[in-house]
Amino acid sequence: MIEVCVEYLLEKEKQDQMVVLNNGDDIAALLVKLGIPADREYLAIVNGTSRLADYVLADGDNVKLFPMMSGG
Amino acid sequence: MDTRNHIFKKLIKKNQGGRSTLTKIIRVDLSNGQVTAENSPPELEMLSGRALISKILIDEVVPTCDPLGLGNKLIIAPGILGGTTVSCVNRISIGGKSPLTGGIKESNAGGITAFKLARLGIKAVVLEGAVPDKSLKVLYIDKDGARLVPADHLKDIGVYATGEYLRERFGQKVGMVVIGPAGERLYRAAGVANADVEGIPSRYSGRGGLGAVMGSKGVKAVVIDDSGTGGPAVQDMEQFKKIRSEISQTILGNEAVANSYTKFGTAGLVNLTNSLGALPTRNFSTGNFEGHEKINGQSLYDLITIRKGEGNTSHACMPGCLIRCSNVFPGEDGKAIVSPLEYETIGLLGSNCGIDSLDVIGKLNYLCNDIGLDTIEMGGAIGVAMEAGVVKFGDGQGALRLMEEVAKGTYLGRVLGSGAAVTGIVLGVRRVPVCKGQTLAAYDPRAIKGLGVTYATSPMGADHTAGQTLRSPVEHTKPDGQVEASRNAQVVNAIHDCIGTCFFVGGAIKGNLSLLSDLITCMTGKACTVDDLKQMAIETILREKRFNEAAGFTRVDDRLPEFFYNEQNPAVNTVFDVPEEEMAKVFNF
Numbered sequence: 006m007i008e009v010c011v012e013y014l015l016e017k018e019k020q021d022q023m024v025v026l027n028n029g030d031d032i033a034a035l036l037v038k039l040g041i042p043a044d045r046e047y048l049a050i051v052n053g054t055s056r057l058a059d060y061v062l063a064d065g066d067n068v069k070l071f072p073m074m075s076g077g
Numbered sequence: 078m079d080t081r082n083h084i085f086k087k088l089i090k091k092n093q094g095g096r097s098t099l100t101k102i103i104r105v106d107l108s109n110g111q112v113t114a115e116n117s118p119p120e121l122e123m124l125s126g127r128a129l130i131s132k133i134l135i136d137e138v139v140p141t142c143d144p145l146g147l148g149n150k151l152i153i154a155p156g157i158l159g160g161t162t163v164s165c166v167n168r169i170s171i172g173g174k175s176p177l178t179g180g181i182k183e184s185n186a187g188g189i190t191a192f193k194l195a196r197l198g199i200k201a202v203v204l205e206g207a208v209p210d211k212s213l214k215v216l217y218i219d220k221d222g223a224r225l226v227p228a229d230h231l232k233d234i235g236v237y238a239t240g241e242y243l244r245e246r247f248g249q250k251v252g253m254v255v256i257g258p259a260g261e262r263l264y265r266a267a268g269v270a271n272a273d274v275e276g277i278p279s280r281y282s283g284r285g286g287l288g289a290v291m292g293s294k295g296v297k298a299v300v301i302d303d304s305g306t307g308g309p310a311v312q313d314m315e316q317f318k319k320i321r322s323e324i325s326q327t328i329l330g331n332e333a334v335a336n337s338y339t340k341f342g343t344a345g346l347v348n349l350t351n352s353l354g355a356l357p358t359r360n361f362s363t364g365n366f367e368g369h370e371k372i373n374g375q376s377l378y379d380l381i382t383i384r385k386g387e388g389n390t391s392h393a394c395m396p397g398c399l400i401r402c403s404n405v406f407p408g409e410d411g412k413a414i415v416s417p418l419e420y421e422t423i424g425l426l427g428s429n430c431g432i433d434s435l436d437v438i439g440k441l442n443y444l445c446n447d448i449g450l451d452t453i454e455m456g457g458a459i460g461v462a463m464e465a466g467v468v469k470f471g472d473g474q475g476a477l478r479l480m481e482e483v484a485k486g487t488y489l490g491r492v493l494g495s496g497a498a499v500t501g502i503v504l505g506v507r508r509v510p511v512c513k514g515q516t517l518a519a520y521d522p523r524a525i526k527g528l529g530v531t532y533a534t535s536p537m538g539a540d541h542t543a544g545q546t547l548r549s550p551v552e553h554t555k556p557d558g559q560v561e562a563s564r565n566a567q568v569v570n571a572i573h574d575c576i577g578t579c580f581f582v583g584g585a586i587k588g589n590l591s592l593l594s595d596l597i598t599c600m601t602g603k604a605c606t607v608d609d610l611k612q613m614a615i616e617t618i619l620r621e622k623r624f625n626e627a628a629g630f631t632r633v634d635d636r637l638p639e640f641f642y643n644e645q646n647p648a649v650n651t652v653f654d655v656p657e658e659e660m661a662k663v664f665n666f
Contacts, residue, residue, distance in 0.1 A: 014348040015337055017375055044587070045333065048548070050352050053649070055553040071349045072333045073548050073584070 007064035009035065014050075014071040026062060033058040035068065046073045096310040097198030099125065099157060103223050105216055107294045108147065108206030112216075112223045117200050123603065125157040127183040127574035128613055129201055130172035131620045134181055140627035144176035144286075145263055145293040151204040153190065153254060153299065156577010158596055160195025160309035162397035163321045164328055165582035166596075167191045169271055169282065170574060171254070177265045177286035177454070177496055178513040178538040180625040183574060184287055185542075187394030187403070188271035188280035191577055193252035193303040194218075208295030213261070217247060219302040228297045233258045235447040236270050240278040243300055252301035253278055257449020260288030262486060264494035265514075266454035267292065270446065273394055273403075279416055280394055283451035284540060285515060286496070312602030320596050327592075328399045328585045338402040338581060339391050341374030343420035348373050350424070353553060354648030355524035357429040357517070359470045360460040361510040361641075364521040364648035368433025372423050377406070377435060386411015400581050406439045414439040415446065421541070424519025425456020430463055431470030437477065444480040450494065455480070457497030457509075457516025465504035508640045513538035513630070522637055523646040523653045525553045530563035530655055534635045534663045536621035542580060544570050556655045564663050571614035615666050622664060635660065 007026050013019040024038060032049045036058075041047065049056050050069040062068070100122075104113045124132055130152045142148035151173045158166035169191035175182035194202070197220060208214065215228040231239055236257040243253050252271070255278040259267035267288025270278035311317045328334060337345045347369055350356040354364035370376065381388040381404060388407035393399075394417065405416040418439055426445075427438045445452045459476050462468065467489070468475030482490035492503045497516045501509030510517045515538030522529025527546025535543035544567035551558040569590075573580045578593060586592055590607045597605040625634075641653040 014352055015341065015345050015374065046548070048349065053352070053354065055353055055551075057550060057552060069352050071352075072337055 007062065009062050009064075009066040009068050011035070011039065012067065012069045014069050016072065029061060031059050031061050032056060032068070035062060047071060048073050096307045097160070097196060098310045099155070099159070099195055099198060099200045101197075101199050102201045102203060103199055103218065104203045104205060105223070105225065106206045107204060107208045107214070107296065110225055112225065114223070121200070123157070123601065123605070123613070125159075125200065125575065126154050126168070126170040126185070126577045127172065127571065128617045129154045130170055130183050131181060131617050131624070133201065133203065134172065134174065135620050135624050138174060140174070140624050141629065142174060144174040144179065145289060147206050149174045149290055149293070151287065151290045151294060153194070153202040154200065155191030155195045156575070158593075158600060159191040159577050161311070161321075161600075163596060164324055164397050164399040165395075165579040165585070166577055167395040167397070168573075168577045168579055169194070170577065171269050171282040171287055173287055173290045174628070175285035175287065175538070176263070176289050178515050180513060180538065180628055180630055181536055181621045182285035182287060183537065184268070184282035184284040185574055185577075186271050186280040186282045187398070187579065188273050189252040189276075189396060190254055190271040190301065192396050193301040195309050196303040196306040197301070198309075202299060204291065204294045204296055207293055212295060213297045214295055215243070215297055216299045217302070218299065220305045231297045232261065236278050236449050237447050239298060240272065240276070243298055244276050247300050248302060248304070249276060250304070251276070252303070254299040254301075255449075256288045256291045256297060257447060258484070258486070259449040259494055260292035261297070262491070262494070263289045263292055264450065264491070265289060265499065266450050266458065266494050266496045268449060268451040270449065273416070274396060277416075279446055281446070281451065283453065285538065288449050309600070311600050313599040317596065317599035320592055320599065324582075324586055324592055325399055327587065327589075328582070331585050331587070334400055334585050338400050341378055342390070342402045342404045342417065344377045344418065344423055345374035346420045347423060350520060353524050354646060355521045355553070357424055357510070357519055357521055359431045360429060360464045360508060361517070361521060362508070364524045364646050366428035366433070369428065371433040372427045372435055372438065377404070377418065380435060381406060384409060384411055387413040389416075392416065395579075398579070400579070400585055402581065406435070408436065408439075415443040418442055421519045422452040422456070425453045425516070426459070426476070429456050429460045429519070430476055432473045432476060433471070434473050437473035441476055441480055444477070444484065448480070448484050450483070453518055454496045454516045455483075455493070457511065458493045458495075458500040461497050461500045461506050461509055462493060462504060464508060465506050467504065508644075509638060511539060512637060513634055515539050520547070521646050522641055523554075523651055524649045526556055526653060526655055527551060527553065527559040527562035527566065529637055529641070529653050530559050530660055530663060531567060533637050534563065534660055535567060536618065536625050542570055542574075543567060545580065548584070554649050554651050559655050560659045560663050564666070567618060567663070568611055568614045571617055572610045575613055575617055576610065618664065632661065
């Protein structure tokens with residue numbers, strides 16, 4: 006098990022939170038765990054670097070999420 | 078000089094049922110005051126906005142011409158869906174050869190210019206030649222024709238006061254395209270202001286110094302009165318209404334739009350770019366700004382809601398817009414300081430100058446708007462002046478004093494008003510954040526490398542709206558995939574520029590561009606697909622590239638300034654490292 010810290014960069018009504026994940030879980034798995042619908046696009050920044058949905062998270066990672074308008 | 082053109086009147090009357098089709102090109106030769114109107118030839122039928130501008134420029138303007146000379150033309154062209162009330166389709170494109178970049182330029186904005194021109198059936202207004210006697214004119218257009226009106230009394234009058242005068246004289250509901258003293262004085266950073274839905278000229282086609290082109294012609298304003306028109310003709314109105322409704326429902330049901338653009342406006346991006354290490358700070362020396370929380374979307378939203386008064390967190394910049402990302406920013410007394418206050422302005426006049434006060438940024442923005450200047454270019458120029466030590470980074474009052482110099486037209490003010498590149502040369506600054514002479518928008522290219530590719534390669538010079546890769550599926554600090562991301566973004570952005578739609582609608586309708594091509598089919602009665610739009614965008618970009626090459630541009634011009642290649646952005650510990658040979662392939666479509 007790993008634990009990551011999630012921060013929302015824009016939606017301040019959402020509290021920052023610690024999230025427990027399985028070893029090997031990626032950003033896509035984190036979004037599922039957070040209950041974010043599949044058609045919502047988030048830009049993820051892990052420890053200060055932009056990462057894609059298949060980036061595998063590690064224990065102690067800081068994940069900042071920003072809602073993007075998908076498509077375009 | 079007061080010429081009314083009767084051919085134009087006849088052309089207007091041809092339209093059936095009082096509805097107009099986008100077929101007329103109005104030409105105004107300022108050298109002799111002649112106004113003519115022509116029906117556009119069939120090959121231009123499906124071209125509008127940026128596509129039409131590039132076609133007219135490459136066909137009619139010698140690429141090596143002096144941008145401020147008799148041979149250049151200023152073209153004002155609505156998009157093909159303009160004049161309707163579909164959300165996000167009323168952007169106006171203004172273009173010409175740029176005195177800032179020396180290349181082709183199209184700069185678009187919201188407001189009501191496109192809406193009103195399209196309702197008059199006007200596909201383009203082309204300003205040619207120049208007044209022979211340094212006089213100043215207003216071009217007035219209504220359903221009965223177009224005429225030049227003497228306007229010497231508006232010399233050196235600010236944009237806002239000019240707008241008030243023009244509304245008083247020609248009617249409160251007219252549209253207008255206006256320049257300020259900066260354009261009259263031929264400042265390379267001069268933009269062109271378009272009236273917003275309240276009639277106030279505050280929506281800027283800011284980039285590329287097109288205000289100076291308009292000033293060089295001797296035109297202070299173009300006033301557009303669409304009273305008595307019945308709106309644009311739509312060939313299949315039933316289907317058109319159905320698609321319009323689908324677009325509206327998609328936008329209104331898009332939670333991301335409501336949570337981001339509608340609530341915070343584009344200022345919502347401050348947190349994102351700061352977290353990515355991409356928020357330009359102190360003349361692009363880093364991508365993290367310690368004062369970002371004072372100038373971010375939340376702070377802007379809070380200040381507007383606390384101060385109330387004339388403030389408004391969500392305002393539509395053009396008729397029918399449902400995204401409503403514009404705003405009205407009030408001072409402590411509740412009176413509006415400026416509208417809108419947007420991300421690029423906050424990034425360039427704020428963090429890039431080390432300024433962490435929205436009040437100061439708002440005042441700088443107001444001054445730019447009133448003098449008639451591009452806020453991005455002025456943020457770049459003041460940042461360079463700060464690096465030279467003219468005033469210190471973070472000195473908001475100092476920055477306001479610099480803007481006063483620009484307004485007064487002192488030598489220092491004229492240097493700054495010439496943009497960041499000239500400011501860097503005059504003040505001996507090596508780190509100057511420009512491509513093709515134009516200041517980078519508010520994204521550090523070392524932290525969002527796809528945008529670096531766009532800045533370097535776009536025929537427009539450094540321009541975020543020419544190919545925004547922020548949402549591209551790439552890790553932004555890595556060089557991999559950035560050329561492809563930029564190529565795709567440049568095509569998608571060019572589609573919007575060519576049909577007059579706002580770039581944000583693409584995201585709001587979740588990338589379903591067929592809604593837009595279907596609208597065009599309904600409007601024109603000619604089949605239009607997404608592939609057709611892509612092809613039009615690609616042809617436009619290649620035409621622009623050809624214009625620039627004929628104007629003297631080479632591969633040397635498709636590079637970022639050297640410091641981005643050898644100075645790390647300490648926020649992301651990386652330089653710009655997309656290989657040049659890869660970048661050279663960006664337009665291999």
